[in-house]
Amino acid sequence: MRASDARSAYLMFLPVLIIEAALVVAPLIISGWYSLYNVRYFKIRGFVGFDNYWHILTSSSVLNSLFVTAIFSFGALIFTFTLGFALALWLQKDTATNVAMRAIVLIPYMIAMLVGSMLLKWIYARESGLSPMIFGAFGFGDVSILADPQLAMGGLVFNAMWRDSAFAMILLLAGLKSVPVQIFAAARVDGASRLYIFWRIVMPLLRIPILITVIRLLIHFINTLTFPLVLTGGGPANSTETLVLYMFRRGFQDSVLGEANALAILIFVGNMVFVAMLLLIFRKAQRL
Amino acid sequence: MSEATFEPPRRGAWRARVARRTAGSLVVNAVIALFALFPILWGLSTSLKPKDEIVAYPPRLLPSAVTFEHYMRVFNDSVGHYILNSTIVTAAAIVLTLAAGALGGYALARFQFRGRGMAMVFIVGVMSIPIASLLVPTYSTLSVLGLLNTRTGLVLLYTAYQLPIVIWTLYGYFLSLPVELEQAARIDGYSSSRVLWRIVLPLSKPGLVAAALFVAVFSWNDFVVAVTMTSSESVRTLPVAIYNYLGFYGREWGPLLAASIISIIPIVAGFLFLQRYFVSGLTGGGTKG
Structure with missing residues (x-):
């Protein structure tokens, strides 16, 4: 190892370091600093210590948005994961049909999140005529999906499931690939039923991929801004105002940047808990 | 059964x-x-x-x-300009990310240096930070740097967010190449930058294409970053324009959906032709959210 080699390695890595330091690390530091001040409309108006944090932790709006985030994330997780798992099992074999089907299922995931939500907003809209027709068939008549708190949450969850179950499918397919096919064949020969194979062979062998998929989906849902911003804007009556949406509004609509930064720091720390879990699982999986 | x-x-x-x-x-x-x-x-x-x-x-x-009246209408309402903005930002982000990513990935794949392990952890760490928790801080940072409401600001942010996955992809690809070729070139007196440019990159086309596609899809589709960091019409990208049409056209869904379909076309076409590159990358990297 020559000294000049190490020097050129550092030089090669320098651009990466500069970009990430300036646009990812520096913002977090600035954020931590701003979060201790009263900042309104870009003007720093004085040091307030942990007042911003105290204000957030005791605010009823934050409490409401935490609750909304929890409901949305778990609802979206259950439906997205279940559908993704079903798709992975159904499209497991690498036949030409299955490869084509995987591509079709992935299209909602590939297009812009904003556009996907816009397309669903049109389906939910009463004027499109679809929801009155479907709900009318069940005798509900004139229902506006995004104007009813519970239905609006359902609309958000459906958006998540429609877009992201393909993502879950891809992650789980990679896990299924690592399970030797002979095990299934051997179990079938031994007379095991499909249900038995699923619960006693597939599930235990896929423990790690399942955990990884669940955590990655959770991180994604907790931090999703586009679905509520486009579909409901947080309404009706704040029933779909997630934590990230609340932070977005405090920062960019109310311009209370000190408090928004404190909220961002808290959300960041919360995320890091999940990321740490993910890294631990990876390390454990590598040791197995 | x-x-x-x-x-x-x-x-x-x-x-x-x-x-x-x-x-x-x-x-x-x-x-x-x-x-x-x-x-x-x-x-x-x-x-x-x-x-x-x-x-x-x-x-x-x-x-x-x-x-095609709704399509004509959005083109009259300068959708062409927004498409152009999106294209410029996407192309610039691809070039910048691949340039910095190839250098960084090569350094990690072929050199032993102090801090290499830390650099890897740093890459994975940055990859796992969800963008939402960075929005408010980034807004303050860009205003300090004077890059708020500019296409340059967007390009730099997209580069920062996509660099980790690009480095990860290229690092893996570089590792799969036979090292003997590079050693022979070094013996012939090539400098390490010339080895990268003349030997390694020409052999890494599939890796580069896959990396470029991630950046392209991310930059073309991004709404959340662009809507927070830009406000003026001259730098507006296509997704932000579609979101603004929601208020502009009110309850008129024809033009709104025409603009949405325009945004989808290149993604769906590109995806169907280059599918295999995408799928390999979705599972790789592990922790990216």
Whole structure:
């Protein structure tokens, strides 16, 4: 190892370091600093210590948005994961049909999140005529999906499931690939039923991929801004105002940047808990 | 299925069962495809309908006569300009990310240096930070740097967010190349930058294409970063423009959906042609959210 080699390695890595330091690390530091001040409309108006944090932790709006985030994330997780798992099992074999089907299922995931939500907003809209027709068939008549708190949450969850179950499918397919096919064949020969194979062979062998998929989906849902911003804007009556949406509004609509930064720091720390879990699982999986 | 059959079934019965199964899986596949594609096809159909047909009840599945009036209308409302902005930002982000990513990935793949392990952890760490928790801080940072409301600001942010996955992809690809070729070139007196440029990169085309596609899809599709960091019409990208059309056209869904379909076309076309590059990257990297 020559000294000049190490020097050129550092030089090669320098651009990466500069970009990430300036646009990812520096913002977090600035954020931590701003979060201790009263900042309104870009003007720093004085040091307030942990007042911003105290204000957030005791605010009823934050409490409401935490609750909304929890409901949305778990609802979206259950439906997205279940559908993704079903798709992975159904499209497991690498036949030409299955490869084509995987591509079709992935299209909602590939297009812009904003556009996907816009397309669903049109389906939910009463004027499109679809929801009155479907709900009318069940005798509900004139229902506006995004104007009813519970239905609006359902609309958000459906958006998540429609877009992201393909993502879950891809992650789980990679896990299924690592399970030797002979095990299934051997179990079938031994007379095991499909249900038995699923619960006693597939599930235990896929423990790690399942955990990884669940955590990655959770991180994604907790931090999703586009679905509520486009579909409901947080309404009706704040029933779909997630934590990230609340932070977005405090920062960019109310311009209370000190408090928004404190909220961002808290959300960041919360995320890091999940990321740490993910890294631990990876390390454990590598040791197995 | 599990009941054992001791006498071989008759040929006809076997055939009938196979036929039933094929028909059954065809139905399931059709339902899945309809679920995935219906919102897109319904939007496409609406965007081609004459104005009064869009809100007709009961809804018509297909337009009675195809019209491009809504597409003409969004082009009159400068959608062309927004497409251009999106294209510029996407292209610049691809170039910058690949340049910095190839250098960084090569350094990690082929050099032993102090801090290499830390650099890897740093890459994975940055990859796992969800963008939402960075929005408010980044807004303050860009205003300090004087890059708020500029295309340059967007390009730099997209580069920062996509660099980790690009480095990860290229690092893996570089590792799979035979090192002997590079050693031979070094003996011939090539500098390490010349080895990278003349030997390694020409051999890494599939890796570079896959990396470029991630950046392209991310930059073309991004709404959240662009809507927070830009406000003026001159730098507005296509997704932000579509979101603004929501207020601009009010309850007029024709132009709104026409603009949405325009945004989808390059993604769907590119994805169908280059599918294999995407899927390998989605599973790799592990922790990226």
